[in-house]
Amino acid sequence: MELYIKNMVCNRCILVVKQVFEQEGLHPVNVKLGEVELEKTPNSKQLEAIKTNLTSLGFEILNDQKRKTIEQIRTTIIRLIHAGELDDNHKFSVLLSDTLHKDYSYLSKLFSEVEGITIEKYVILQRIERVKELLTYGELSLSEIAFQLGYSSVAHLSAQFKKTTGFNPSEFRKQKDHHRKPLDNV
Structure with a gap:
């Protein structure tokens, strides 16, 4: 069972x-x-x-099948981003379809209807939370973080980070309160 x-x-x-x-x-x-x-x-x-x-x-x-599917999408994304299970050619649409054995357009529509945001936006929010975590630890350079999370460049990571948080990564590192969210609240 x-x-x-x-x-x-x-x-x-x-x-x-x-x-x-x-x-x-x-x-x-x-x-x-x-x-x-x-x-x-x-x-x-x-x-x-x-x-x-x-x-x-x-x-x-x-108990509801739709809610089960939503949770499977969420946990798959979290596992891929936060447990470092991304490969070099990751496309979340393909990874989700392959993992859940369902058409991505169905998954995307269902997720948007139930969660009120797109899968793509949810992925961005999870990636930004992971960037915050890695910046807080201070063990990796921004370049290493960008590579680890599959960003095309440091500039892309920085732009997305600033758009989402209102801070650039350097400003965020200098803050005492890092405004991190629990992953189940993202």
């Missing part, structure tokens, strides 16, 4: 969700961003406890 979980955005989320299931005596076969695979189906009491515990932690079990 597979369950889809909303708002899983990092490895810590995977650990927390796994613990919730284990507390109810269910030992997931696999837990990854947005999905939990179980060997056996939970009984109604276990499922209710899981829902309550997940909700208290900011997660939600998704």
